[in-house]
Amino acid sequence: MPRFFINKNNIIDNHIIINGGDALHIGRSLRMKIGDELTLCCDKIDYMTKILSISDNEICCEILSQSPICTEANIELTLYQAMPKSDKLEFIIQKAVELGVVKIVPVITSRCIARPDKKSFAKKRERLNKISLEAAKQSNRGIIPEVSDILDFKTAVTHLSEHDFSFVCYEKGGVPFSSVINPSDCKNKNIGLFIGSEGGFEESEIEVCDKTGVKIISMGKRILRCETAPISAVSIIMALSGNM
Amino acid sequence: MPRFFINKNNIIDNHIIINGGDALHIGRSLRMKIGDELTLCCDKIDYMTKILSISDNEICCEILSQSPICTEANIELTLYQAMPKSDKLEFIIQKAVELGVVKIVPVITSRCIARPDKKSFAKKRERLNKISLEAAKQSNRGIIPEVSDILDFKTAVTHLSEHDFSFVCYEKGGVPFSSVINPSDCKNKNIGLFIGSEGGFEESEIEVCDKTGVKIISMGKRILRCETAPISAVSIIMALSGNM
Numbered sequence: 001m002p003r004f005f006i007n008k009n010n011i012i013d014n015h016i017i018i019n020g021g022d023a024l025h026i027g028r029s030l031r032m033k034i035g036d037e038l039t040l041c042c043d044k045i046d047y048m049t050k051i052l053s054i055s056d057n058e059i060c061c062e063i064l065s066q067s068p069i070c071t072e073a074n075i076e077l078t079l080y081q082a083m084p085k086s087d088k089l090e091f092i093i094q095k096a097v098e099l100g101v102v103k104i105v106p107v108i109t110s111r112c113i114a115r116p117d118k119k120s121f122a123k124k125r126e127r128l129n130k131i132s133l134e135a136a137k138q139s140n141r142g143i144i145p146e147v148s149d150i151l152d153f154k155t156a157v158t159h160l161s162e163h164d165f166s167f168v169c170y171e172k173g174g175v176p177f178s179s180v181i182n183p184s185d186c187k188n189k190n191i192g193l194f195i196g197s198e199g200g201f202e203e204s205e206i207e208v209c210d211k212t213g214v215k216i217i218s219m220g221k222r223i224l225r226c227e228t229a230p231i232s233a234v235s236i237i238m239a240l241s242g243n244m
Numbered sequence: 245m246p247r248f249f250i251n252k253n254n255i256i257d258n259h260i261i262i263n264g265g266d267a268l269h270i271g272r273s274l275r276m277k278i279g280d281e282l283t284l285c286c287d288k289i290d291y292m293t294k295i296l297s298i299s300d301n302e303i304c305c306e307i308l309s310q311s312p313i314c315t316e317a318n319i320e321l322t323l324y325q326a327m328p329k330s331d332k333l334e335f336i337i338q339k340a341v342e343l344g345v346v347k348i349v350p351v352i353t354s355r356c357i358a359r360p361d362k363k364s365f366a367k368k369r370e371r372l373n374k375i376s377l378e379a380a381k382q383s384n385r386g387i388i389p390e391v392s393d394i395l396d397f398k399t400a401v402t403h404l405s406e407h408d409f410s411f412v413c414y415e416k417g418g419v420p421f422s423s424v425i426n427p428s429d430c431k432n433k434n435i436g437l438f439i440g441s442e443g444g445f446e447e448s449e450i451e452v453c454d455k456t457g458v459k460i461i462s463m464g465k466r467i468l469r470c471e472t473a474p475i476s477a478v479s480i481i482m483a484l485s486g487n488m
Contacts, residue, residue, distance in 0.1 A: 071465040071466045095472050098466060098467075098468050098472050099466065099468070099472070100466055138467065138469070139466045139468065139469075140466060140467050176483065176486070176488060177483060178483055178484070219488050220315075220317075220487060220488040221314055222342060222344055222384060223342075223382065223383045224342050225342060225382070228339050228342050228475070231339075231475050232343060233479075235477075236488065238464065239421055239484065240422070240483065240484075242420070242422070243464060244420060244464040
């Protein structure tokens with residue numbers, strides 16, 4: 001059955017209104033009609049619905065039943081990703097969303113080659129959030145993870161330190177994830193994960209992380225590309241916390 | 245210091261001969277000269293050498309010292325990958341090599357859309373092995389993982405059953421990796437990992453795996469793309485076995 005994400009505001013009593021591009025897509029591309037059934041997802045709940053009325057601009061559905069989504073992890077993992085070159089951020093967002101992160105925060109660190117300012121990134125952000133939406137649909141997520149505004153290093157570390165647990169992956173040292181993550185400690189916790197760009201982190205940046213309480217993690221002796229590291233780290237965190 | 249892989253045959257007493265494209269590359273592109281130092285890797289050993297003579301066709305190096313490579317995992321993980329569409333296999337090979345597999349075996353399963361015959365795959369294989377070589381250099385591996393001939397499903401399962409441990413990832417059931425992998429049991433073992441193509445596996449294929457002793461693994465409830473699953477699974481196996 002086709003499945004779409006909706007806004008909370010569009011749920012009115014026992015009905016859900018769909019408008020914009022999704023309405024057009026459901027009517028025109030999927031050729032759905034009055035009486036057809038649709039799954040609509042909002043905030044970790046799937047609503048099984050039936051179409052009551054349909055036009056290019058608006059579809060009105062009746063809620064038949066609802067069930068909580070079981071695909072969300074029992075941790076809230078936010079990926080702080082230092083800006084990589086070219087289209088690697090798009091790739092990282094797609095994979096991180098499939099693997100279960102709740103938010104992606106792009107960060108400018110000392111060794112980033114790509115250094116967009118907030119204005120030029122704002123334009124890109126819309127596209128990145130569409131990639132997140134598509135990945136969320138494909139992997140059957142219960143939420144659409146947000147790609148946030150770009151942060152500078154200092155602000156990112158402040159945000160990281162506010163998580164229940166936070167980690168930074170460093171190629172020159174640290175402890176393995178397996179020594180700091182287990183299912184019972186992590187349950188219902190929010191976790192921040194910081195991954196470097198192509199050049200990794202400066203030693204001084206790692207010192208700042210360390211002083212702020214962000215745990216330094218080693219991902220072994222093989223050198224990972226900057227787009228491999230986040231996919232690998234998110235997978236490992238999900239597995240070690242009992243979510244994969 | 246530049247680092248190249250060499251064949252065992254090219255080590256003669258205290259000297260190493262480099263020829264072919266690497267010789268040209270070292271002389272012309274890197275502009276290295278007599279007396280310059282080079283790291284040459286063969287079979288998990290790094291040889292620190294000094295150039296004695298150099299031409300476009302052949303470079304002769306003297307071995308100054310040697311040290312075992314510390315980037316190899318203490319498990320031998322072979323990835324059996326059902327043929328995906330388009331260039332996804334190239335991507336999977338690059339990432340799997342970075343993450344530490346020792347071999348990649350492409351397999352034709354029931355739901356593969358790409359179904360090259362052995363002849364047409366043989367041409368492609370040369371290119372795939374080059375991707376493995378480049379990824380091995382980039383990630384500082386001690387060996388160049390081989391991309392093997394393509395296998396049919398039945399042969400692949402026979403090979404899988406010959407490993408010390410073997411796993412098949414299935415979206416409709418199974419146990420998590422964390423319940424079957426731990427560092428003490430896995431050390432020095434060879435492990436086979438079977439990942440499906442876009443459509444996943446047929447139930448009948450999973451039954452064959454099960455009967456042959458290949459453990460069925462669930463990677464959680466989120467649906468992973470066929471190129472995400474192998475990267476994620478290899479990462480998790482490496483982490484749980486104490487290799488990341």
